Amino acid sequence: MNGSDETATIAKAQVLIEALPYFQRYAGRTFVVKYGGHAMGDPAAARDFAEDIVLLKAVGINPVVVHGGGPQIGTMLKKLGVESTFVDGLRVTDAETAQVAEMVLSGAINKELVGWINQAGGKGLGISGKDGRLVTATKVQRTVKDPASNIEQAVDLGFVGQPAAVDTTIIDTAVAAGMIPIIAPIGAGEDGQTYNINADTMAGAIAAALGAARLLLLTDVPGVLDKQGELLSDLTPPDIERLREDGTIGGGMIPKLETCVHAVEAGCEAAVVLDGRVSHAMLLEFFTVRGAGTLIRAE
Ligand SMILES: Nc1ncnc2c1ncn2[C@@H]1O[C@H](COP(=O)(O)OP(=O)(O)O)[C@@H](O)[C@H]1O
């Protein structure tokens, strides 16, 4: 072992020693982790992510992974010559787009993630919201303001769904059998219609239904930032409302934080927005005194 290997090993051991009380505190609890499509782009980071998930399982925590894949769906649609548009961060989904989204999310990405988890020594079980009737979806209804008249008008997003009911039996069964559920954000309606669901929304609904100790949203920023770009480390739902009103948060951060508020108000203990680009970001968040990212708790 050379000098720099030794230093790295000592640093890892120090993180693990610091982590011991946290392992005990969370043993037997569920962590729902949303892994976004952007974060998956870097194979080294993906390997670290899979190792962290398997480590959580090894120390007695039950990780449940919900993955995205927006950029990957976009690439496939482009190859097929299909145009994609978004309303409030949601992909307008016609029948062909729904088919492509299911193929990319439930087929390619889901199985790739299962592969990484298995390579890291875990037992991944790849499913979507359809399996075991995990998520029954209903169509999302949205309105947008017409800039000319300032009047709210209904906009049809097609087959974009939201979880209306969550039956966690398949997750409970997989966890009891020592597996790590890896969930694609696709659901079916009562009538069997396939719905494309925003991955943050899917993760929040599952975290709420499981009464998870944590909902973790791994994204491409250090957390929620103030107007000066400084990290806001603790937020409550009223803080989030204020940040929204004064324009501090925008874009994709709005649905993300809506999901966090919904989850913590519906039974998840706390949600965290953190930087999925940072190596071992989850371990730093959970198992160090300093933490990382933005923690959101109900008041
Ligand atoms: N106050 C804020 N703090 C951090 N990010 C913000 C804020 N307001 C808007 N954002 C945007 O939200 C983005 C994260 O949301 P999104 O792009 O939907 O992430 P993901 O693809 O990981 O789901 C950031 O990259 C940033 O551009």
Ligand SMILES: CC(=O)N[C@@H](CCC(=O)OP(=O)(O)O)C(=O)O
């Ligand atoms: C309705 C809707 O927008 N669904 C998303 C599902 C994937 C997703 O949310 O992936 P990320 O987390 O990587 O963005 C989409 O079609 O892109």
